[in-house]
Amino acid sequence: MSNLTLTFLAAAFLSLQLYGAEKVLPPNIVVFISDDHGMLDSEPYGATDIGTPNMAKLAAEGMKFTHAFVASPSCGPSRTALCTGLWPARNGAEPNHKAKNPDVKSLPPVLHALGYEVAAFGKVAHGNYGKDHGFDVLGGEQHGDTDTVEVAKFLNTRDASKPLCLFFGTRHPHVPWGENAGYDTATIKLPPKHVDTAATREQRARYCSDITRADNLLGELRALVKEKVPGNTLFIYTADHGGQWPFGKWNLYDAGIRIPFIAAWPGHLAPASTNDAMIAWPDLLPTFIELGGGTVPEGIDGKSFASVLLGKATTHRERIFTTHSGDGDFNVYPIRSVRARDWKYIRNLHPEFQHHTHISRSSNVTSGFNYWQSWLSAAESSPEAAAKVKRYSVRPAEELYDLKSDPNELHNLAAEPTQAERLQQMRVDMDAWMQQQGDKQTVFGKPLMIGEPLTMVDPGAGKKKKAK
Known part of the structure; x- marks a missing residue:
């Protein structure tokens, strides 16, 4: 027998031990995943200008985690880490x-071996990769918009005697953002790293509108689950990484890697509670496996935080490591980071490269190029705007932030003599983790070097043209 088969059998046996004698089914688990949604952009996390009433209701009924992170701030690597419990260098994505x-095992089959039916509707894995992860059911539009209609049909016909692990992924608020659904561009709040222009405010309103659209779908799914998945059910809202804004998606600042994570589990999690345990997306499926009565497979990076959900522990991780390796020729800028509770160290592997993303290199205006042009125009007359634009495209080799006094990561302390010891220790932590991961620091794509003229990338044809 293979090691994975033995793991499945052991998991099933342990499940019988834990639940069989009491004839209590493992909990149903439902996970709602939004796309490109930063933690602070919702009511439960302090936003007063974005309407997310269903997220607020979920938080009122359950527990809000304040220190939840993804493995990587782009869709594919983040979601593959979720499904495999491995960070990108080890899973290949x-x-x-x-x-x-191909030789990397995914974790949904472990839940299946415990008796779960494991279903994914919409954008859960990335693109067509859902077929690679062993879900029992794949439904909805894996690339674009999806709704709850297929989920309702599935819940009406499935065998309800089996415990259910259901993932539902919406495209919102991924670009292209829909029309502004009534947000006031004059009063909407901008993050401090953004340049305040009319175009930025217009696009921010569209982004907020798409967050509300995701929130509407959350309300629909919760209503379906309450009606058609009775009994012991853990319901979670989360997101794959931060929003597609400068210093957000494709970056290892908290705006890119820190995500909402709200869990409601009647009888287990106290209503309106908050938890500051540090958790990461690769931990999710190991947690579900333990809650289902199974044994987490050995050798993966993910660590179950079931003890936190069950009230048996208050802490989980001491460090969060994150990686980003690129996104085609739009973004050739590999980065690594280690985050403690109050400090973050970022290593830009190639500071001689220009930092760009779809926002500044794509010829498709829906990716943000329209408002980015307004930033460039503002930079011509505003020193503040010019500094933000330069900081976006030119990065130092190392960055160090005191997150307690500087949560927006505005002041890089890497060159401060008073932080030399801390910087060295975080370098050591980073080096050791990268070695453990077998991180080859590969550069994917053709970089733009500092000083080279900016060229645009055509997302349709993959062709480049000289920027105007």
């Missing part, structure tokens, strides 16, 4: 739009 290595 390092740059965006790359599948995991």
Whole structure:
């Protein structure tokens, strides 16, 4: 027998031990995943200008985690880490739009071996990669918009005697953002790293509108689950990484890697509670496996935080490591980071490269190029705007932030003599983790070097043209 088969059998046996004698089914688990939604952009996390009433209701009924992080701030690597419990260097999905290595096992089959029916509707894995992860059911539009209609049909016909693990992924608020649904561009709040222009405010309103659209779908799914998945059910809202804004998606600042994570589990999680345990997306399926009565497979990076959900522990991780390796020729800028509770160290592997993303290199205006042009125009007359634009495209080799006094990561302390010891220790932590991961620091794509003229990338044809 293979090791994985033995793991499945052991998991099933342990499940019988834990639940069989009491004839209590493992909990149903439902996970709602939004796309490109930063933690602070919702009511439960302090936003007063974005309407997310269903997220607020979920938080009122359950527990809000304040220190939840993804493994990587782009769709494919983040979602593959979720499904495999492995960070990108170990699962193979390092740059965006790359599948995991064929020999890497995924975790949904472990839940299946425990008796779960494991279903994924909408954008759960990335693109067509859902077929690689062993879900029992794949439904909805894996690339674009999806709704709850297929989920309702599935819940009406499935065998309800089996415990259910259901993932539902919406495209919102991924670009292209829909029309502004009534947000006031004059009063909407901008993050401090953004340049305040009319175009930025217009696009921010569209982004907020798409967050509300995701929230509407959350309300629909919760209503379906309450009606058709009775009994012991853990319901979670989360997101694959931060929003597609400068210093957000494709970056290792908290705006890119820190995500909402709200869990409601009647009888287990106290209503309106908050938890500051540090958790990461690769931990999710190991947690579900333990809650289902199974044994987490050995050798993966993910660590179950079931003890936190069950009230038996208050802490989980001491460090969060994150990686980003690129997204086609739009974004050739590999980065690594280690985050403690109050400090973050970022290593830009190639500071001689220009930092760009779809926002500044794509010829498709829906990717943000329209408002980015307004930033460039503002930079011509505003020193503040010019500094933000330069900081976006030119990065130092190392960055160090005191997150307690500087949560927006505005002041890089890497060159401060008073932080020399801390910087050195975080370098050591980073080096050791990268070695443990077998991180080859591969550069994917052709970089733009500092000083080279900016060229645009055509997302349809993959062609480049000289920027105007």
